[in-house]
Amino acid sequence: MHFTLHLTDACNLACRYCYVKQDTHYMSEEVARAAVNLAAGTGSHCGIIFFGGEPLLCRERIVETVRYAEGLQKDGKGPFHYKITTNGTLLDESFLRYSAEHEIFIALSHDGIQPAHDLNRVHSDGTGTFADLEARAKLLLQYRPYAPVMMTVPPNAVSHYLEGVEYLYNLGFRYLICTIDYAGAWTKDTLEELERQYQLLAKWYREKTLAEEKFYLSPFEVKISSWIHRTHYRAERCELGKKQISVAPDGTLYPCVQFVGEEAYCIGNVFSGIDEARRQNLYLLNEEEREPCSGCAIRDRCNHHCACLNKQATGSFQTVSPVLCAHERILTPIADRLAEKLYKKRAAMFIQKQYNDMFPLLSLAEDKLFYQK
Amino acid sequence: MDKEMELVAVKTYGKPEYPFKEEAMCSPDLLKALPKRWHAKPILCILLAFTAASGLCACSEIQRPYAAAPIFEHGSGRGSFGCVSVAAPVFLSEEEAAQVIREEALLQGVDFSGSKSICGEFPATSLYSFLEEEPDPGTWRGTLELDGYDEALGIGFEYVSKQDVIDWQKDDTAKASVEGYDIKGTAERLADAVDNVAVFYDPTAAEDFDSSMSRDELKEQMKEQLREQVRDFLTWLAGEGII
Numbered sequence: 001m002h003f004t005l006h007l008t009d010a011c012n013l014a015c016r017y018c019y020v021k022q023d024t025h026y027m028s029e030e031v032a033r034a035a036v037n038l039a040a041g042t043g044s045h046c047g048i049i050f051f052g053g054e055p056l057l058c059r060e061r062i063v064e065t066v067r068y069a070e071g072l073q074k075d076g077k078g079p080f081h082y083k084i085t086t087n088g089t090l091l092d093e094s095f096l097r098y099s100a101e102h103e104i105f106i107a108l109s110h111d112g113i114q115p116a117h118d119l120n121r122v123h124s125d126g127t128g129t130f131a132d133l134e135a136r137a138k139l140l141l142q143y144r145p146y147a148p149v150m151m152t153v154p155p156n157a158v159s160h161y162l163e164g165v166e167y168l169y170n171l172g173f174r175y176l177i178c179t180i181d182y183a184g185a186w187t188k189d190t191l192e193e194l195e196r197q198y199q200l201l202a203k204w205y206r207e208k209t210l211a212e213e214k215f216y217l218s219p220f221e222v223k224i225s226s227w228i229h230r231t232h233y234r235a236e237r238c239e240l241g242k243k244q245i246s247v248a249p250d251g252t253l254y255p256c257v258q259f260v261g262e263e264a265y266c267i268g269n270v271f272s273g274i275d276e277a278r279r280q281n282l283y284l285l286n287e288e289e290r291e292p293c294s295g296c297a298i299r300d301r302c303n304h305h306c307a308c309l310n311k312q313a314t315g316s317f318q319t320v321s322p323v324l325c326a327h328e329r330i331l332t333p334i335a336d337r338l339a340e341k342l343y344k345k346r347a348a349m350f351i352q353k354q355y356n357d358m359f360p361l362l363s364l365a366e367d368k369l370f371y372q373k
Numbered sequence: 374m375d376k377e378m379e380l381v382a383v384k385t386y387g388k389p390e391y392p393f394k395e396e397a398m399c400s401p402d403l404l405k406a407l408p409k410r411w412h413a414k415p416i417l418c419i420l421l422a423f424t425a426a427s428g429l430c431a432c433s434e435i436q437r438p439y440a441a442a443p444i445f446e447h448g449s450g451r452g453s454f455g456c457v458s459v460a461a462p463v464f465l466s467e468e469e470a471a472q473v474i475r476e477e478a479l480l481q482g483v484d485f486s487g488s489k490s491i492c493g494e495f496p497a498t499s500l501y502s503f504l505e506e507e508p509d510p511g512t513w514r515g516t517l518e519l520d521g522y523d524e525a526l527g528i529g530f531e532y533v534s535k536q537d538v539i540d541w542q543k544d545d546t547a548k549a550s551v552e553g554y555d556i557k558g559t560a561e562r563l564a565d566a567v568d569n570v571a572v573f574y575d576p577t578a579a580e581d582f583d584s585s586m587s588r589d590e591l592k593e594q595m596k597e598q599l600r601e602q603v604r605d606f607l608t609w610l611a612g613e614g615i616i
Contacts, residue, residue, distance in 0.1 A: 186378070212408040228393050231488045231518060290380075294466040297386035297536065322378040329383060336389040343391035351406040355397050362420055369416060 002047035002244035007058040025249040034270035040077040056090035096143040112164020116157035148175035155190040161197035182313040223335035226301035240286040395490035445605035447598040448576020450557025463578040477603040485521030496562035530571040533560040
């Protein structure tokens with residue numbers, strides 16, 4: 001169970017595609033502690049995710065919350081693991097050292113090459129933030145070599161998709177989590193360009209895999225996995241409010257990040273606990289199969305159950321986004337042709353990564369024993 | 374987003390030509406494909422050998438402790454669409470059916486919430502079996518992922534849907550402007566091929582199409598027919614002394 005603590009709705013940036021209504025609410029120490037207590041009560045392996053706005057505006061709150069959770073862990077609660085998603089502009093060596101000491105996983109939001117990144121990820125005065133990030137990204141990888149980078153691809157930057165992935169890979173990121181901006185103004189032309197970019201990325205993926213390089217490029221990994229690990233994929237799909245809960249700065253609970261601040265979706269409070277009836281009601285509404293998805297041949301491999309994406313794109317978590325539908329129809333066959341080619345060649349890195357459950361351990365062992373100083 | 378952008382259901386999608394996990398693990402040599410640089414690192418080879426020996430294969434041949442259950446007939450299980458078949462049949466999706474089956478089984482203490490894959494030879498299908506010249510579709514060999522499994526009883530279930538009939542074709546060439554879905558016939562052949570597996574089928578509202586009923590009403594009627602299939606199976610299980 002993951003608890004996403006929305007430490008603030010304030011941010012030092014003004015990214016053009018951001019869905020958060022910026023304000024100046026900050027989570028109190030009391031709310032953060034109550035959220036950790038609630039997480040501790042849900043069983044073992046509790047994820048605490050620090051989210052915003054920009055969570056590094058609340059560095060002290062992070063430190064206090066981790067200290068509190070570590071105290072609970074000494075008393076037999078948890079264990080807890082921690083993650084922070086940041087725009088990176090406030091990252092510095094002292095926080096990175098702290099994150100390494102306390103095993104806080106850091107995910108960096110970055111949109112790739114400068115022309116793409118600076119189109120949307122901007123300061124409040126409209127200037128781009130690319131120049132603020134390169135040195136910080138390198139520093140992050142120095143302390144956390146497995147840090148993922150979160151790349152958003154909006155329609156106005158889709159033609160830079162491949163270049164963005166290449167740039168971030170060359171910078172040193174090996175976990176590339178890429179998602180399109182589902183709420184963006186996608187058109188027939190930009191979707192055609194998206195398809196072209198995925199074809200180019202498939203070629204890039206194939207070449208890197210045949211060269212036996214280790215990396216994770218989320219769009220292809222997820223789609224290939226949706227076939228190889230079909231049962232697991234279906235079991236792991238969005239279960240609204242069951243696997244993760246968002247905690248607003250004032251302590252109100254919501255089933256996912258897109259719902260924060262909307263009273264209709266409130267499922268409790270950190271002090272009074274989870275309102276199980278409301279949570280179950282939302283979960284069941286989200287489980288209902290949508291038309292025409294019930295007749296779709298790739299529905300079991302599709303992300304149409306993601307309530308958060310549907311809410312973001314259509315305003316209703318029960319209405320599947322046509323953009324998401326188009327994206328799945330573009331990506332799935334490209335990912336399958338890519339996997340077929342690599343399987344037919346018996347590409348060793350592909351076989352190990354996709355079919356060997358122990359690959360993460362083997363890969364880590366290789367890095368630790370042979371490459372990391 | 375373009376105003377005209379709409380949801381589009383993919384009608385057919387060919388089976389990808391790379392195996393899913395259970396199929397792949399039926400070929401233990403697969404994991405011997407090693408990155409070249411690992412060959413020079415014995416410690417990694419030792420770790421890999423350990424993982425291979427730890428039994429990652431999730432695929433199992435069918436055991437036969439129980440007699441094969443027949444199918445229990447409730448609903449026509451046949452439909453056709455295209456050309457002169459102008460009224461689209463009503464089908465239950467895999468999700469709708471699985472919910473009905475799991476709920477009904479649970480009333481008798483059978484918990485189908487688990488999962489299991491079985492290796493074997495299963496019936497192939499044809500959408501044109503009504504054509505005189507259409508050959509017997511034969512069988513396909515591989516892995517069937519059951520729709521539910523009761524770990525304690527060692528019994529699973531497979532719901533044969535319209536999509537299964539489409540997916541299990543060996544030859545998906547279009548041969549007529551009408552497609553026929555012999556769901557019940559496919560279920561009967563599957564029931565002959567497997568043990569420890571309850572085979573249910575989509576009752577399908579087509580031949581008994583009653584124009585006075587809405588599609589929602591027809592679906593409710595079909596769900597009740599599916600519940601009858603499950604109840605009959607549970608009665609059969611009790612008769613066999615299994616529950």
